[in-house]
Amino acid sequence: MLTRLFLILLSPVLLAGLASAATVQAEHDWSYIDAYFEETDSATTPAAAVAVMWQGEWVHRAVHGMADIENAIPADAESGFNLASLTKHFTAYAILSLEAEGHIELDASISSYLTELPDRGVTVRDLMVQISGLASPSARRLGVFAGGRREGLLDMYARLPQPNEPGSFWAYNNNNYDLLSMIVERVSGWSLPEYLSETTFGPLGMTGTYFPYGPKYSRENRAFGYRQVDGGYRNLDTVDAVQSLVGAGGLYSSLSDMMTWSQVVLAGGGAMDGLRMEGLYSDGMPTSYGAGLNVSGEGHGTIFEHGGTSGATSTYVMYYPAARSVVIVLIASDIYHGRGGAERITHAIRDEMFERFTHERPLQDEPPRVTGPNAELAAQLVGQWFGEVNGRVQVADMEINEAGDLALRFFDGFQLNLQPVAEDSFVSPDVPWARVTLHEGQLLLWMQQKSLDQLAPVRANSALPVTRRHTGRFVSFLLGDAAWHIQVDGEDVLATSPSGRAYTLTRFTDGIYGNTQSNMALQMMEEGWMLGGGQLPDILLRKSTDWCDTNKKRRSFRSAVF
Template sequence: MNKFIKSSLILLLVAFSFLSIQAQHTPYDKILSDAFSSQPSGATAIVTKGGEPVFVGAVGTADIELSVEMKPEHIFRLGSITKQFTSVAIMMLEEEGKLNTDDLLTNYIPEYPIGDRKVTVAHLLNHTSGIKSYTGMPGFMQNNTRDYYEVDSLIEVFDEEPFDFEPGTQWSYNNSGYILLGAIIERVSGMSYADFIQERIFDPLNMTDSYYDDAQQMIPNRIPGYSPSREGIVNSNYLDMSIPYAAGSLLSNVEDLAKWNKAVFDGKLISKASMDKIFKPTILADGNEQPYGFGWGIGKFQGSKIYAHGGGIFGFLTKGIYAPDEDVYVAVLSNCNCAPPEEAADRLLGMAIGKSIEREEIKISETALKDYVGTYDVEDADSKRYISFEDGKLYSQRDEGRRFEIYPYGKDQFAFKGDASTLEFIRENGKVVGHHLVQLSGDKGYAKRTSMKIEMKEKVMVPDEILKKYVGKYELNPGMVLEIKIEDGKLMGAPAGQPAAELVASSNTEFAVPDFGVKIVFQVSDTGVCEGLDFTQGPQTIKAKKLDQ
């Protein structure tokens, strides 16, 4: 086909898909708009069936300062979706006889100090090496993001750090492992990581909108990324792309990602034997299974098998999901750390495979809502779920975790706002006796209703002179600042430009934000000066230093 005609047709198709977003003609459009239209930034998405696009769309703004509308062809940082490419590159080299994933790391990087530990290439791929992840080392991602690192210099950042655990005994997401994999690719192939990915993957697959990120290179359609702050949306902090390297340095757009996914599963790059290795769950030394293979997460969506990975990098959040049995692929890319793509990706996938998770709220009386209020013992766990009623709404809270509003969408069926799980209440002789928590995977967990009353902790009244010591700004992560202030006599927290929420005290130093499952403990010196805080949400605790005012 004449190159000019081909280019014109591509532009015409892109324009058509963009116009369809503006017109909001399909359920897919609505899902994308619902997820991102409240943000000043934007997002793109693609849905394919059998490798063919059934939806390509964009919403919002690509460049806020220039008021450029988002389009599907715009190019984003992928973040950790890069790990898929690194994994496949390793498998390509294994098929060529240049390495073996069962070999020790020191077969290829002999100077790496592992002692008598047997760290294999496979341990690096599936996050079980125990090597310290450099992105989690205190201060590194706060103080070094403008620095350029040669690969060996980046390895030296973490190679003398103590191991977190013995190889193969635990699973812990680890960016250092993928830096080492990038170094192995370079050493056994004789090519730079960037050149290998370009020449062995991007070029053969005609991924013309995919690159190894380079701030100096002129890249058409590359867009900026944004982060939330107390003042609103700001340009994300600078990050030299030598730092994420083989763990997160690639750029692409949704249409190229669809090409990539189809090529992998069509066997164009690696054999079925290699794919079986990649998509095999990790088995730890104690026999426990982890739902992660080599560069892909392994899970279920409403009973359907899925392979997925997300990415988070300065200014960008990304998600890709593939349902192999239905041959459906979804990718969602966002150019702001403020707008997670997971919910949109899940809803798009559900729509495409005929397992929609759209839940339309129905109206029932307050008296009927109160039927569900109570304490429920979660089966096979030392845990309770509390269903409470407040201001005409029902809320669900697991132990002291985040409190979610739930709303009815069917008889004895409730959906969570902000989460894809549902609750199905069970009755006997007309009375509610328990519920099933139905996960997005389709798995169900039972909880029995008890006669125990909901225990509401009394609010501790902290003296004003102590609260005033906590007022200030605390850096949770680069570009992510939590502001603590006093409003109407209440201690309030406003993270990253979000609406302020009240901090409820359980002691003079310990506070919680129940609706978000957040615990905050202020760190006060012997002299009574607040030096920082511990911010805990779920299993993760961040130590945040108080910034100078």
């Protein structure tokens, strides 16, 4: 059995503080925080919880609403909230713990632990900081979900080529962290839920932290997740799916346990120090994402944060070590989804703290100097743009607003107002850390030093002819026996995936059809259709009559590619 070094790093003083988790009310008034939770502060609304640490003291803690509306059970500090993607923070810790014990090398190829995968230069560290270059599609949607979930995910990555070179492109990819959980299991002999329960949650007394398909699982005193429906709330947390693979999400934890965990993170030491890492692209530029945490600022002003969102949960945690400060927000509903969720509330609490204690405000880089509009360049940029941004199909319109600045408006209404800071570079005065660069006729988008890929201008061309070759049943050797069914209907394309789900794809430009909601696109090719979108590598779909059904030829074709 693996040795456990983690708890040796905790001092007796800190352990005493963790055991009590006492909330100390500072001399300042922190009651303003409760105003953010007025909509969840009744016996008929879902639960929400918040805790704030300032200068090492818990200055505010509150729990609002009901853990179980149907059975009239109020939420409390021990109620378990679905952390969703905040789970990545804990998955990264498990990897760093095994690395500290000498069982994992962060810069080793993932194929050295997951031997089913070909070695394409992707390292464990690449997975952690989200620069693996791997595709992030749903295996079920592609039709390669064979056997159990582990086998399905590994089979998909063994078949599909990579959309990007490792280290060249940042993309938020849940599958990166699912693969990390598999590495934990291969190395430790325990599943991720077992490993964290035995080595971390148990020793720390975090009795309310668990996976629904792991040790210490309990539905007692859970803050069930609700969605607003017809003036009421529907419980979406009624069934715990049995999953064999976790890592990107799925963990439940209470406010009390999250307070305990936050104190350990701030204390640092060993694997905890690794949680504050920041990733680097292959050219040495920082990614502003590390071990399951976003990283902003630098030096004294560095902030580490992450959140999670699902259909009925929104969570966020922020660590500001310079002020020994933590903000934790847990919401068991979609009430705040349309207003930025737990992330927006966390940032509002943080900003208020900085206003009250200006001497503790994090250091920020000087804003870039605006050079003034370039009319000739602006005229070239105005029009429609299409491509992927952070792995999502996007259609955007570039316009000149009333102030004479450029405005990039996306399909969902989100807008970036842009001001030039160089001949080919723009920043947004409204969205911190956003930058747009014009390079070889394409728009490269950056957010907090994360490359979010690029958009290409939409060109108006004469309509391409649609032939019988573009309707019917389409297959690819990459998808095995799975088939897509595609029909062209005027300006739309109707596509049915191997799993049976139907999509309506709208014509973006001649020969390119897409759906920004379902995050996929089809490009008309002479041989059939090119399937893409959502960080998919280009997958050529050929008419099934062109498909070679002999196993001999199918194997030789596959071996020639890989």
